Amino acid sequence: MTSSQDHKKAGAAPIVLSIDAMGGDLGPATVVAGMSHFAATHPDTRFLVCGPEAELTRLIDRRKELAGRCEIRAASEVVSMTDKPSHVMRNGKDTSMWAAIDAVRNNDATVAVSCGNTGALMALSMIRLRKLPGVNRPAIAILWPSRNPQGFNVMLDVGADIRADAEDLLQYALMGVSYARNGLELERPRVGLLNVGTEEHKGRAELKDAHELISKAADRAQFEFVGFVEGGDIPGEACDVIVTDGFTGNVALKTGEGTASLIGDRLKEAFAYSLLSKIASVLALTSLRRLQRKIDPRRVNGGVFLGLNGTVVKSHGSADATGVSAAIKLAFQLAQSGFSDRLAARLASITDIATDTLAEHHDMEESPK
Numbered sequence: 001m002t003s004s005q006d007h008k009k010a011g012a013a014p015i016v017l018s019i020d021a022m023g024g025d026l027g028p029a030t031v032v033a034g035m036s037h038f039a040a041t042h043p044d045t046r047f048l049v050c051g052p053e054a055e056l057t058r059l060i061d062r063r064k065e066l067a068g069r070c071e072i073r074a075a076s077e078v079v080s081m082t083d084k085p086s087h088v089m090r091n092g093k094d095t096s097m098w099a100a101i102d103a104v105r106n107n108d109a110t111v112a113v114s115c116g117n118t119g120a121l122m123a124l125s126m127i128r129l130r131k132l133p134g135v136n137r138p139a140i141a142i143l144w145p146s147r148n149p150q151g152f153n154v155m156l157d158v159g160a161d162i163r164a165d166a167e168d169l170l171q172y173a174l175m176g177v178s179y180a181r182n183g184l185e186l187e188r189p190r191v192g193l194l195n196v197g198t199e200e201h202k203g204r205a206e207l208k209d210a211h212e213l214i215s216k217a218a219d220r221a222q223f224e225f226v227g228f229v230e231g232g233d234i235p236g237e238a239c240d241v242i243v244t245d246g247f248t249g250n251v252a253l254k255t256g257e258g259t260a261s262l263i264g265d266r267l268k269e270a271f272a273y274s275l276l277s278k279i280a281s282v283l284a285l286t287s288l289r290r291l292q293r294k295i296d297p298r299r300v301n302g303g304v305f306l307g308l309n310g311t312v313v314k315s316h317g318s319a320d321a322t323g324v325s326a327a328i329k330l331a332f333q334l335a336q337s338g339f340s341d342r343l344a345a346r347l348a349s350i351t352d353i354a355t356d357t358l359a360e361h362h363d364m365e366e367s368p369k
Helices: 004-010 028-039 053-061 085-091 096-105 118-129 166-184 205-221 246-271 275-283 285-295 321-336 339-366
Strands: 015-020 045-051 070-074 111-114 139-145 152-156 190-194 224-229 241-243 303-306 311-314
Touching: 015 028, 015 096, 015 321, 028 045, 028 053, 028 321, 045 053, 045 096, 053 070, 070 096, 085 118, 096 111, 096 118, 096 311, 111 321, 118 303, 118 311, 139 166, 139 246, 152 166, 152 246, 166 190, 166 205, 166 241, 166 303, 166 339, 190 205, 190 246, 205 224, 246 275, 311 321, 321 339
Parallel strands: 015 045, 015 111, 045 070, 111 311, 152 241, 190 224, 190 241
Antiparallel strands: 139 152, 139 303, 303 311
């Protein structure tokens, strides 16, 4: 299999993605179906598929879109959703998740994709890929549909770590800015810090400290800090990057997905209520399909692990074939743009900014009043 470094030299060589076929709630058949959906419109992509060889061979052979485009990396064990990250780190060497991450570590693939246990995936990614210099805690960033011209806002962290102090939130802001520049092509992203209100006196102590740190770093890191934002601003126009801790971010993410699903269900019920409403649904079919595409969480499925020596995309565990295909599409776009190298270079350039900002902050705290 050609390495990712060779791909860059060759230019026209196919992009290789490593896929953990066993991590999802719906099993490997759904993962392979998602691969097939994506492959139908991206003929230059190749896959390293990690899991039991016999089962994956059988599933892949049924999909003509995948013919000649998959290499199976045999892995006999699976990381379950109930496995503790510490157990997986000690005993997970023969799992499909480990194999998918190692393919990126060894430059056999550019990006790894998994629907598996988030905690275990982050722990293995940190151990196998290592953190980038200057990064205290990696974060999971997602693209959230928004009213902004780019169509999405970046939000992080959404689950890598449930706690974050002021220094962590500053790093999340800098990583989010890098993602917005590389992923959304925003030259000067606007950053908001998620809080219970926009007033500067509101929120926990670490949020107030983070507000000061991010504000001080804004000019040197070339982004605009808009201050505190609220939950209603996540899909709004107030900013491009929303910074929060993993606990709050994950709750917001799951709430948003649940709300989108509820809206879809209620619309179906409303249009099925009577003969007239059924006729109205036929007349509005095109508009309804457009709305469904915009609010369907499956179509923006995939969180990116930021702050590592390599790119990992985390898909929802319950993702169906459409969701898996969306996560693979995100991985492909990141690989195509050289995201990992560009992000590492950007983070290296802003590490000094974070260090200097923290030093200035501590000096101000220690100076006599």
